[in-house]
Amino acid sequence: MRDARKSENGWGKMRQMGDRCVRRAVAAKVLLGVLVWMGLTAGAGRSLAQGQVAVGASGTTDEALQQELKVLAAQHHGKVALYATQLNTGRSVSLDPDMVVQTASVIKLTILFEAMEQVRAGKASWDEKLTLAKGDAVSGSGILLFFDTPLTLTLKDVLTFMVIMSDNTATNMAIDRLGVDNVNARIAWMGLKDTHLYKKIGKPATGPMPADQPKYGLGKTTPREMARVMERIGRCQLAGPDEVVTAEMVTRDTAICSVGLKMLRNQFYRETIPRYLEKLDSSEGGSGIASKTGSLNAVRADVAILTGKTGPMVFSIFTYENADQSWTVDNEGEVMIGRLARKIVEAWSPAGLDGKMMVPGLGLGSADSPVGVMTAGASK
Numbered sequence: 001m002r003d004a005r006k007s008e009n010g011w012g013k014m015r016q017m018g019d020r021c022v023r024r025a026v027a028a029k030v031l032l033g034v035l036v037w038m039g040l041t042a043g044a045g046r047s048l049a050q051g052q053v054a055v056g057a058s059g060t061t062d063e064a065l066q067q068e069l070k071v072l073a074a075q076h077h078g079k080v081a082l083y084a085t086q087l088n089t090g091r092s093v094s095l096d097p098d099m100v101v102q103t104a105s106v107i108k109l110t111i112l113f114e115a116m117e118q119v120r121a122g123k124a125s126w127d128e129k130l131t132l133a134k135g136d137a138v139s140g141s142g143i144l145l146f147f148d149t150p151l152t153l154t155l156k157d158v159l160t161f162m163v164i165m166s167d168n169t170a171t172n173m174a175i176d177r178l179g180v181d182n183v184n185a186r187i188a189w190m191g192l193k194d195t196h197l198y199k200k201i202g203k204p205a206t207g208p209m210p211a212d213q214p215k216y217g218l219g220k221t222t223p224r225e226m227a228r229v230m231e232r233i234g235r236c237q238l239a240g241p242d243e244v245v246t247a248e249m250v251t252r253d254t255a256i257c258s259v260g261l262k263m264l265r266n267q268f269y270r271e272t273i274p275r276y277l278e279k280l281d282s283s284e285g286g287s288g289i290a291s292k293t294g295s296l297n298a299v300r301a302d303v304a305i306l307t308g309k310t311g312p313m314v315f316s317i318f319t320y321e322n323a324d325q326s327w328t329v330d331n332e333g334e335v336m337i338g339r340l341a342r343k344i345v346e347a348w349s350p351a352g353l354d355g356k357m358m359v360p361g362l363g364l365g366s367a368d369s370p371v372g373v374m375t376a377g378a379s380k
Contacts, residue, residue, distance in 0.1 A: 059085065059089065059090020059091050059092055060090065060091055060092075061091070061092055061093065061094070062091045062092065062093050062347070062348075065093050065343070065344065065347045065348075066093040066094065066095075068343060068347075069082070069093055069095060069340060069343060069344070070095060072336075072339060072340060072343060073095055073336070073340065075336075076319060076322075076332065076333075076336045077322065077323035077324060077332060078298070078319055078320060078321045078322035078323055078324075078332070078333060079096075079319065079320050079321045079322075080095055080096075080317070080318070080319050080336065080340070081095060081096040081097065081099040081101055081222070081223050081317075081318045081320070082094060082095050082096075082097065082223050082315070082316060082317040082318065082340060083097035083222075083223040083224040083227045083315075083316045084227075084313060084314065084315045084316070084317075084344050085227065085231075085313065085314055086308070086310070086311050086312070086313045086348050086349075087231065087234075087235070087311060087312045087313065087314065087362065087364060088310075088311035088312065088364060089311060089348075091348070093344065094223070094224070096223075097222065097223045097224040097316075098194070098222045098223075098224055099222060099223070099318075100194045100216075100220055100221070100222055101220065101221065101222065101223070101299075101301070101318045101320050102215075102216050102217055102218075102219070102220065102294075102296060102299050102320060103195075103216070103218060103219035103220060103221045103226070103294055103301070104217075104218065104219075104294030104295055104296045104299050104301060105141070105166045105171075105218070105292070105293065105294040105295065106219075106221065106226055106292055106293070106294035106301050106302075106303055106318075107195075107197050107218055107219030107221065107294070108162055108163065108166065108171055108292060109226065109229050109230060109233070109292045109303065110183055110186065110187055110195065110197060110219075110229055111159075111162065111171065111174050111175065111178065111183055111197070112159060112162070112163060112233070112260055112263070112264075112292075113186060113229055113232065113233060113260075114178050114182055114183045114186045115155065115159055115174065115178055116233070116238060116256050116257070116259075116260050117186060117238060118178060118182075119256055120238050120252070120253065120256055124155060124177070124178070125155065126154060126155055126156035126259065127154050127155070127156065128154065128155050129152050129153070129154060130152070130153055130154070130155055130158055130173050130176075130177055131150050131151065131152050131153075132144060132147070132149050132150060132151040132152075132153065132169065132173060133149060133150050134149045134150060135149075136149070136169070136172070136173075137149070137169045138168050138169050138172060138201055138202035138203065139168070139202060140168040140201065140202065141165065141166045141167060141168055142161060142165050142166065142167025142168050142169055142170060143161075143165060143167065144161060144167050144169040144170055145168075145169050153170075153173075155174075155177060156259065158170045158173045158174050158177075159174055159263065160263055162174055163263040163264060163267060163292065164263060164266055164267055164268050165268050166268075166269070166292075166293065166294075168201040168202065171200075171201055172200045172201055172202075172203065175197075175200050176200075180197055180198075180199065180200075180206075183197045184196060184197055189240070190228065190229065190232065191228075192221075192225045192228065192229075193225075194220065194221060194222050194225055195219070195220065195221040195222070195225045195226065195229075196210070196216075196219060196220050196221075197218070197219045198210070198213045198216070198217070198218060198219060198220075199213070199218070201218060217296070223316040223317065223318055224316070226303045226316045227303065227314045227315075227316035229303075230292075230303050230304065230305055230314050230316065231305075231314050233257065233260050233261065233264070233305075234261065234290070234305040234312065234314065234360075234362050235360075235361060235362055235364060236253055236254060236256075236257035236360035236361050238253045238256065238257070239253070253360070254360045254361075257360035257361075258359070258360055261290055261305075261358060261359070261360060264290035264291060264292060264305070265286065265287045265289065265290040265291075265355075265358055266287070267290070267291050267292060267293065269293045271329055271331075271334045271338070272291075272293055272300060272301075272302035272317070272334050272337040272338055272341070273289060273291055273302045273304045273306070273315055273317065273337060273338065273341040274287070274289045274291065274304075274338075274341075275334070275335070275337070275338030275341070275342075276338050276339070276341070276342040277289065277306070277341060277342060277345055277352075277353060286355040286356070286358060287355055287358070288306060288307045288308075288352075288353030288354055288355040288357070288358055289304050289305070289306050289307075289353065290304060290305045290358060291303060291304035291305070292304075295327075297325040298320060298321055298322045298325050299318070299319065299320045299322065299333070300318075300319045300322065300331060300333030300334050300336075300337060301317065301318040301319070301320075301337075302315070302317055302337050302341075303315070303316045303317075304316075304341075305358070305362065306341075306345065306349075306353055307353055307354050307355065307356075307357035307358045307362065307363075308345065308348060308349025308351075308352070308353055308354070309349055309351040309352055309353065309354045310348060310349040310350075310351065311348075311349070312357065312362040312363065312364065313344070313345075313348060313349070315341055315344065317337045317340055317341065319333035319336055319337060
């Protein structure tokens with residue numbers, strides 16, 4: 001098996017689909033679905049003042065559930081780190097939530113968030129054109145490496161491939177357009193101390209690398225910090241500290257967040273958090289789970305928003321140093337994430353999920369909120 005560390009998600013996801021012919025047939029079907037999706041109009045939603053970011057920060061720990069999760073995680077042949085919170089109640093559970101871990105492709109969430117902020121600031125636009133030149137494609141997850149070059153795509157197309165298929169070539173195109181330094185500056189702007197994007201995938205670094213880069217590869221984070229990134233996207237918290245936000249800006253922010261959420265809820269890999277939660281086809285009605293996965297040989301991770309019928313939740317679950325390094329659908333790390341997610345949903349939202357609540361603001365904020373100065377969210 002080729003080293004997935006070098007190609008991030010590697011070929012493992014594709015190997016789950018069978019031989020080469022089957023893989024290409026599936027890829028073609030997925031591409032068709034992506035192209036249809038890109039023609040759809042993003043739905044309307046709601047926005048939320050940035051000052052409301054820390055609902056979960058002052059909440060309470062669900063001690064009984066946390067103990068159950070600890071017992072379940074102890075069955076895993078590897079290590080587990082997680083952070084989960086229900087945003088409307090503030091209750092949370094965690095297992096080593098501040099453990100610094102390899103992100104694999106979960107770091108792509110920060111790239112998406114920076115793109116949303118640059119579109120908001122007028123520094124980028126969804127329909128601007130980017131060109132994939134000959135020789136720029138990289139191996140690993142995704143399908144752009146199969147396409148003839150040069151190939152011109154919009155920024156929105158590129159981000160769609162990056163999120164929905166975790167396409168490594170699209171990720172590099174996005175990094176080239178947005179800038180590694182800008183992504184890391186945005187991470188710092190959010191108050192995150194242990195999250196970092198190091199470089200493009202499968203390409204040499206363009207400058208000196210931090211001393212810990214060989215340990216973490218593409219990126220590093222903690223479950224708690226990556227949950228904060230996903231929470232910002234879901235709650236549509238794009239405003240900066242002390243920024244005066246008008247009703248017109250709220251409408252604009254809502255449209256931007258609708259684009260990002262629609263990408264995330266249509267994410268192609270559903271073997272982790274959604275594994276036991278999506279029992280029916282949600283491709284038409286809309287999933288109640290918006291997520292981004294990450295995979296390496298010994299790592300499986302998933303970070304998601306789940307719109308429970310009792311209120312929205314954010315799960316950030318990482319399994320690492322996994323004994324099972326297979327690339328099959330029953331990989332132990334993926335199954336464990338699914339079991340942990342199911343346990344939390346059964347405790348906090350036993351009636352299940354409601355995809356209709358997957359809108360900017362997650363039903364917690366209102367576009368009719370008074371216009372005024374919004375303060376930065378508290379750190380968790």
